[in-house]
Amino acid sequence: MAHVTRETLAAADQFHHGGAAATVELANLAGLRPGMRVLDLGSGLGGPARTLAAEFGCAVTGIDLVPDFVAAATMLTELTGMSDRVSFQQGSALELPFADGAFDVVWTQNVMMNIAAKDQLFREVRRVLKPGGRFAFQDILQGEGELLLPVPWATEPSHSHLVRAEEERNLLKAAGFREVSWLDTTGRLADARLVPAAPGQAPAAPPPFGLHLVMGSSAPVKGANLLANAREGRILSVLGVFDRG
Numbered sequence: 001m002a003h004v005t006r007e008t009l010a011a012a013d014q015f016h017h018g019g020a021a022a023t024v025e026l027a028n029l030a031g032l033r034p035g036m037r038v039l040d041l042g043s044g045l046g047g048p049a050r051t052l053a054a055e056f057g058c059a060v061t062g063i064d065l066v067p068d069f070v071a072a073a074t075m076l077t078e079l080t081g082m083s084d085r086v087s088f089q090q091g092s093a094l095e096l097p098f099a100d101g102a103f104d105v106v107w108t109q110n111v112m113m114n115i116a117a118k119d120q121l122f123r124e125v126r127r128v129l130k131p132g133g134r135f136a137f138q139d140i141l142q143g144e145g146e147l148l149l150p151v152p153w154a155t156e157p158s159h160s161h162l163v164r165a166e167e168e169r170n171l172l173k174a175a176g177f178r179e180v181s182w183l184d185t186t187g188r189l190a191d192a193r194l195v196p197a198a199p200g201q202a203p204a205a206p207p208p209f210g211l212h213l214v215m216g217s218s219a220p221v222k223g224a225n226l227l228a229n230a231r232e233g234r235i236l237s238v239l240g241v242f243d244r245g
Ligand SMILES: C[S@@+](CC[C@H](N)C(=O)[O-])C[C@H]1O[C@@H](n2cnc3c(N)ncnc32)[C@H](O)[C@@H]1O
Pocket: 013, 014, 015, 016, 041, 042, 043, 044, 045, 046, 047, 048, 063, 064, 065, 066, 069, 091, 092, 093, 094, 108, 109, 110, 111, 114, 115, 153
């Protein structure tokens, strides 16, 4: 534990397709700068929050529904010596325990697909943003055809709340947001950390530390379905940045 670094943690604490590289790409798209106050919705183990603090100089607050994720994220942040800039608390993205206009940026990666009430989510996001603040997100969207399950975010249909790209954009517009960037990243759904060996090849043993520790024994089938859904056009992925106005 004495040798824990952000780099060693990245194999498991960036719980979204594309890993740390996707976090950095979204941060660049959103124009993150030193000193900005960022709220990370569904912060998980805290990898994205620590990346935004370490690489972009932001002060980050993470919020997550699950107390164990909050405890683990807090511990990993202490171990990496970043508790002065990064903190976590338990709560719901749908009822944010923060004042109006408290943040420069609201951030979320691979969380919106588990939230049905997107209109309520977007209202809350806009409420806690300062005038001119930005909402930056990574999301998975509905394509053509039924979703093959299980996937990393759902084992049954009632867990998954994907919408089509146009519906998401319309909901954001209806909530008062103005689009800044909409980058289709479907090609990056084939995350090497999740995708099993090619047909005919023996699966490699999982690394000692990796996403399978978070996802459990169903990680290989979830990874295979993620890839099949993407290849068959059943899902798309996007990095979005919207201005609060
Ligand atoms: C796939 S993980 C992504 C974690 C992190 N964003 C990352 O990319 O490493 C989804 C996280 O969202 C959290 N979550 C789901 N619904 C939520 C909600 N309504 N409010 C807050 N957190 C939520 C889950 O507990 C989980 O930690």
